[in-house]
Every structure is written in C-alpha cells, then in structure tokens.
Amino acid sequence: MKRYRRELSVTACLSALLLVLAVVAPAFFGRQQLLTTLTAAAPVLVAACGMTLVILTRQIDISIGSQFALCSVAAGLMAKAGLPMPLVVLGAVAGGAALGAFNGWLVAGLELPSIVVTLATFVTWRETLRWSREGEFVKDLADGFQWWGLGQGRGQAVILMGALGVFLIGVIFLKKVGAGRFFYAVGSDREAARLAGIRPAAVTFGAFVILGALVGVAAVLNAVRFADVDPKTGTGLEMQVIAAVVVGGVAISGGRGTLWGVLVGVLLLACIAPALVFLKLPPQWEKAIQGAIILLAVAADGEKGKSS
Amino acid sequence: MNPPALQIRTGSRSRPWLRSELLLLGVLIVESLVFARTGTHFATVGNALEILRLSVEIGLLAVVMTPVILTGGIDLSVGSLLGLCAVCFGKLWRDGGLAWPVAALATLGIGGMAGGLNAVLITRLRLPPLIVTLGSLSLFRGLAEAITRGVDNFTGFPPSFLMWGQGYFGGVIPAQAPLGIAVMIGVGLLVHATSLGRSLRAIGFSPEGARYAGVPVGRQITVVYLLSGVAAALAALVYVARVGQAKADAGTGYELLAITAVVLGGTSIFGGTGSVFGTVLGVATLAVLRNGLQLSDQPGELAGILTGVFLLTVLAGEMAFKKYSARRVASGMLQTSTASSKPASS
C-alpha cells in the first residue's frame, strides 16, 4: 500500500472535491455537464499518457502545447482540403510523431537537455504558427469533421472510447509488455539499464515519438468537438499535462509512477475549473486555488523522500 | 546523473563554461554586425543604452536565476512573483498610505518571504523545485489577481519613484542601469569568488556528495531561493517605475525569458557548471535580437523563432565542443586526473 501513497492521496483529494460538489451543486453530475467535462479531459489524458513515458525516462517535454496547436491546425486544413477523416487522423498523428521525433533526436541523439530543447521548440513552433496563421480560425470545415460526422452523442462516445483505449493500451504496455519496463529501467538507472542490454537512447527517442504521436491523437480528439479550429488552441496545455502527471504520482526524477495515478490526476485537474463555477467562487481566486491544490497534493507525500 | 562523466567534463578545462561564452559572444557579435547593416539607428550609443535599460528586469531575474540553476534547481515562479510584488507595492503605497521607500522595502521583504516559501517546500519536504515552483507560479499570480480582483491598476506614483525607471543620469545613463549592473557584479562575485558560490556548484554536481563534504545544503539552497524572491521584488519595482503602473498581469512569461537567457549563457540545466557572465551575455543576445529585428522592420515572431534556433545551435555547439575535448581527455588521461580533483573538492 505504501507504494501507492500518492495515488491514494490524490484519489482522496478528488473524492473530497466530488463529495462537496454532490452536496452543494448536484447539477455538476448532470449528464450533459459530465459528458462535456469528460470529453474535454479526454485529449488531456491521451497527451498525459505520452508525457508519462517521457517523464518516466527522466526527461520532460514542454513543447506539447505548440505541437498540439500545429497538429490541430494541420488536421483542420486537411479536412478543409477534402481529405476523408481517417486520413486526417493519420496525417495529424504522423505530424505529431515527426515533431516528437525532432525533439527525440535532439535529446537522445545529440544528448541535449530535454527541458531546454523543448523550451526552444515550444517557442519556435508557436511563433511559426502565429506568423503563418496570424490568429485566423480554420473555418468552413466539411460537415464530416465535427463529431467525425456521426452526430454529437456518438461522436462524444468515440472520443471517450478513443481516450480510454489509449489509456488501457498504455497500462497494459507498461505493466505487461517487456518493452514497457524499459522506460522504468532507463529512468531509474540509465547505466544499469544499458548494462542489462537496453539501449537508453533508443528508449528515450521512442518516448518522445510516442508522445508526439499521442499529442496528434489528442489534437484530433479535441478538434472534432468543434466546428472550427482556433490556432491558439493548446496554449498552456503543457502545464496542465505536466501538473496532472506529477500530481498523479509520476516522479519527476524518473522511474516511478503508474498510469492509474495519472488518470486520477487528469480527472482532478479537469474537475477544478468547472467546479469553481458550480461552487460560485469568485473567478479571481481560481489560479490561487489551482496552485494551492497542486502544492497540497504534492506536499502530502513529500515527507516520503526523506525516509528513502 | 552520472558523476564520472561529469568529472571528465570539468576536468578537461579548469573553467569549462568559458567555451560556451565565447560561442555566445560570437553569436552576439555576428548579430550586432548584421543589425548594424540592416537596422535603422541600431549601432548608436543611444540604442545600446536603451537596450540596457529595457533588459534590466529580465537581467535581474536571469542573473539571480543562475545560482538557482547552478544548484540543479529551477525557479519558475519569478514572473508571477514579479506580478505579485508589483501589486503589493502599489497596494501598500496607495491603500496602505506608506511612503514609497518604505513600501519598496516592504515589497522586498514580501519577495523574500515568497522565495522563502519555495525554499521551505524544497528543502524541508524534499520536493523537486520544478514542481514546487510550478505550483507557486499559479499561486503567486492567483494571489496578485485576488488582491486586485483583477481590475485594480495602481498608477500615479510620485516622480521621485518613477525617476528610477524613466529617468536618465546626466541625460544619458538610464537610472536603473547602475542598479542592474550592481546586482550583476554582486551576484557574480558571490557565485565566482566566495566559498558559498563553490558550494552551490558542489550541490549542483551532487547534493549527497556536498552534504558529506560538510556543506550545509539546506541552508545554501534556502539562500538561493530567498535571493531569487528578493530579485523578483526588485525587478518588480523597476518594472513599476518604468511602466508607471502596477497590475496583476505584470511579468507574465518572464520566467521563460530568464531561463532561456541563463541556459543560452552556458549554465548547465542540471546544475554544477555555469557563470553569471554567461547569463549576462545571454540576456544581451536576446535583447539585441529583439531590438535589432524591430529596427530592421522585421516582425516580432521572428525573434521568437530565432530565440529557439539560437538556443539549439548554442547547445549543440557546446555539446560538440564537449565531445571533442572528452575525446582529447581520453587520449591524455594523465593530465585529466590531476586537474579534475580541483573543482570538485572545494
């Protein structure tokens, strides 16, 4: 049990929040609100699964918000050009994977520090996009774009199933598949992993490529909820995702954490913003409360570091 | 990390940061030469002083961020703290009725306290600095918004205060420049000429090693984050004096600019190596880039894109240097073993 202390403390935090909401504002659990909250959280969860791999290998990627925007706009433009939806999805995922591979090459190939590399790509992609789109929405998309052309109800179901699918594959991959264990091995002791026959550089590169591809998936899952694409989309996504992953118990120093914890972390952060609306708290307190929750959730098991 | 590799790296030269600074100096010179051709009035003394004037706030944050990163830490909260301090200063002066020097002192105290909060969470609870300051980034900005309900904007400061951001000594030297240079020299001496500075680097290499060597690690780290908080407060005062107003959104995103400058200046993001002088060059390179592009009538987005490109180029260049000298070291092990004991032991 002690191993999963963080997972438990965050679950307790989420339960407490949901309990308060159930008493004060039961409307939070209305079907439409719940569906919107969950479909909004789905892309974050998908990106967080990829981020978990990267953080497990003791790296970080702060460029995903910019990658997300590039993939969203690309998906929108492809849909507008009349490509069928499967090709749009494929294109966005391939684009994301390529962006991830670029980061991965710099980090794993050239051995540059990931935080700085992704800081650089974060600015570069965002500014390039701003330069080329100048803030203009991608409008007049084909009808088959929003909700995959399936209508709202079924479209939402597809989004949720997609995110859940990615999550479950991730859980099985990390737990049951040999290659999944490589990420933990490289993150906890690179040298030992190498001696055990793992190629740390290849694993690290793989983590960035998978993250990029998943960001592409997330971008599509998010974009199909709407009828047009805002090129500023994904601003601040990196903070949201990293906070969710870390709050969910993945150690920033690598090698420790589970996707179940990440799931709870994503849900906790996804509930805070709408919860504040339901609790009728003044909006100027929002950022302070968010910061305090992150610090509290992390501080709750901070003492653990001392004993080990 | 892996200490053996690091030792080889430091061993290859007594001051390993020097080469990244030279690389950066080259970049700075090349961009200056280019802008001198393309920019209108770029190569003038007036413009040089103006660049200096506009980079004091980022410079303050970046210079003090250097020791933070040297210890292997990071402080993401400085931009938000700048906003919080600006608002607190305005509140104390206008609503608290304090004279501005008193309010300014109190603001420096608030900055120190906020830095202390980061320090306590990092040293007492042993939490990673990245996570702690990610949380306090939200917290400080949130408090600034809560204090002002987002809408309050403090203005109408007395001329004796505004002078520090808008005035010129002798009509030429911007009033905030001596302040910035003094802090730069002070922190530079602290980092490079005192035992505290050496112990900071030791912590960056290996906190456990430093602890066994008798370095009071917790106390040193506390000092560094306290300084960072005070610097954010000082930058807030300069900001308010320059812009003439204090509002909750002041300093948004400044943390990334400061970190970019530090890393560009050759300080290793993992801690252990780096210099304040390099950071100053980093700040200058970025400031000249923004200024020069604008004077050449180029769009601002290009500055962002080139910042990323510079960052990657300088890092890759540094890595190439490192690999080259590591190969040299491998062929001349004897020389290395005598040199490597020097920086690590103190």
Add this chain to the structure above:
Amino acid sequence: MKRLLTFLTVVAAIVVSGCKPSAPDSGAPSGAASTAGGSAAKPLTIAFLPKSKGNAYFIAARQGAEQAAKELGVKLLYDGPTEPDPAKQNEIVETWITRGVDVIAAACENREGISTALRKAQAHGIKVVTFDADALPDARSFFVNQATPEGIGNALMDEAARLLGGTGEYAIITASLTAGNMIEWQKAIEKRNAEKYPGMKRMALRPCDDLKDKAFAEATAILNANPNVRLLMNICSPAVPGAAEAVKQAGRAGQVKVIGLGLPNENKRYVKEGVTDTVILWRVVDLGRLTVHAAAAVARGELKPGATEFSAGALGTFKVIGDNVLLGEPFKFTKDNIDQFDF
C-alpha cells in the same frame, strides 16, 4: 587551443570597439533629421501598434491600414506584442523612437502604462494618434474613436435586455480579469444594468484566456450551474463562437441567447443557424484605414486641434469632437446583414 581562444577574444574586442564609436556619427544626426518632420522627398513612416499580434481583430484592422498606406503612399510598420502585455508595448514604442518614425498609431492595452512611452515619443518629435483603446489625452494628439466604453456597454446591455424582454438572468464571458478595456466595458455594462434594467441579473463573470476552447468549457459550466441563465454575453471575440457552440451542444439554441463582440466571419455559421442572435462590432477594416489616414494628416499638419470634420479620402468624411475622430456607432451584425461582410 587556448591560444586560439585568446586570439578570437582579441579579434572580437577589436570588432566591437571598432564598430561602436564610428556609428553615432552616421546614426544620430540622420535620426534627428527624420524625426524633425518628414521632408517632402521622403515618404512618411507610420508605425501601427496593435494590442497583440495573432489576433484576427487586429489582422482586420491591419488590412484597412495597409489599404490606406497604399492610397496615401506612406510606409507602414506593423508590430506588436505576441500576447497583450503593456510592458512589451512600451518596449516596442521605445524602439520605434530609436528607429525614428514619423507617426505612431497605437491601440493601448493599458492607458497609464503606454502613456509614459508615448509622451517620450512626442518629446522626440514623433506624432502620436491612438485607435481602438485610448491613452491619456496628453500622450497623443488624436484618438480615432470607434466607440466609447459606454457606447459598447450600452449597446450590449440594451441588446441583452431587448432579447430577454427586460427581465432575466445572464452571464458574461471575458478574455481575462486584467484586460484593460474589458474592465471598462464591464463597468459600463454594470452601470447600464443598474440604471435601466433592474430586472436583469448577472449570475457569473468568467475569464476564457482569449481561447475559444476554454470559452466553450466555461459556457457549458455556467449554463449547467445556473439553469436559469437565459443569455450569454461575450466581450472577447473568441468567446462568441465558443459560447455559441456550448449552447448548441447543450441543445438549448433559442432558449439561451448568445450575443457578443466579435468578428462576422468567425460567427457567420452560428448566426445563420440561429444560435447567436447578435454580434456587435464596428467596421474594423475601416477603423484601421481611418487611423492611418488620420495619422498621415496629423503628421502633415492637415488635422489640427479645433477641427470639426476630417476627410479621409475615398473612405468618407468623419466627425471630430474635441480630439476624438469618430468612426461612428457600433454596428449590429445579424442574420440579415452578416453575409455582406468579410473580415
């Protein structure tokens, strides 16, 4: 190796010291000359400062500004902060002072903040006009006024009251809690509400960070948390389509009205579907065009204090009251007329 580095340092020092002293001789005097007031031979340089780049609203204004620059044969510089940030705006103005431009036309993110820099520009002989959002009066010659905060606030509140028949609950979505002119609009809306429409009640005010996706999430939460809210008033442009999408997905189109300040192109779909009732905005392209015309006229001494009318060429003649050039009333885009506009 060491020797090579030393050599490089020396070369660098020579280059630096060599290029610095020679420069002022060539740079400074010509700067004084160009700011002293455009001689007939040189075309005017007009610097156009938006609140932030990458914002469709200012792209539309720029479109008009460029058209006017072509009409007048002036050089137009367009630059601004990538995010709305008063300190960055100052920095850009300061650099333009160094560069030497003839006129600065600024949309001010923050009145007090930018005025410091604009006054400095005036002291260097640069003419200043403002548009979209004003600076302090002593920091500019003219303000091209598209609508006063009261005008905007009243138009929004009146439209809200009209749609709800004078009584009901509504909510506001704004960009951020700190954005300068949105705060003024909120105040004007509140004042109008208190004075004229006691039956209208504001239930929530939420920021959307100027992001459409976030506005959607906020709008959904507002509607579910306050089931009696009958109208969403959006005072930043990405929030209008965001809120409309939320109402549509909640299946409450028609029951919950959507109005706001936004661009016609981003809202056409929802206006035609009947989700969004009214989009209020001035003709932004004309605003940019008029601003550049006014800026050029100020620099050439054609628009002076005391004027009561200003003729902007093909664009038409505009009223001048005090030091404000008036663009005219805010415009209401509805189902009937929205197709006539493309910006």
